[in-house]
Amino acid sequence: MELHTKDYGILEYEEQDLFYFSDGLFGFPQIKHFLPLCLNEQEDSMMLLLQGVEDTGIAFVVLDPFSIEPDYEPRLTREELSFLGVESEAELSFYVTCALKDDYLDNIVNLKCPLVMNPENRRCMQVIMADSPYDYRKSLRDFKLVKGA
């Protein structure tokens, strides 16, 4: 299958490559399918571009939260785990949105509302970890691993 995008050209993909968000993302309920694009040739999926399928004007940059915050401990509710078809968080993949700024140290990530995927069936959801200590906004320069020269 092919996806024609303005910024990234024509992308070829298979149905099973897609991330499936049956409820969309918060504020974007109409986009159910995202094509993950790995922008790094070394297959290090620390950072992905999620390209919306239903609307190719929609794309998000997401980061592997553990790559910037190794002690990240996302906790989902029992309902969320069961929605995704798993018993525990350990079976899931986590991504956090990253808003890009001119200086990448100013980029903002949202550790409170990760995008969560069951890699077995690619079923995904975005959650709000309301009781977690994480913020909706944290700039990359405030991470120990990123900060410094």
Next chain:
Amino acid sequence: MLVLRRKKNESILIGDNIRITILESAGDGVRLAIDAPKNISILREELSHAEEENREALTSAGNLNAVLSLQKDLLLKLKGKREEMVNE
């Protein structure tokens, strides 16, 4: 700010057509029932924050150069840090 004390099944009225009723209170959670006209938007506050952050993240992703330079700079930085940690 107005602060009111209400019991289970008691309500408050806001304006002419919004009614909020306390259904249940257990531990630190409260269940509310809200009657309001359809054109009034009712959101959990967290949801409104989540939507706002998603909208901000969205606007920037169309810039391929910005995306690629983030990728490069961040990878270099994190790889450097990891190596430092291993060496320590």
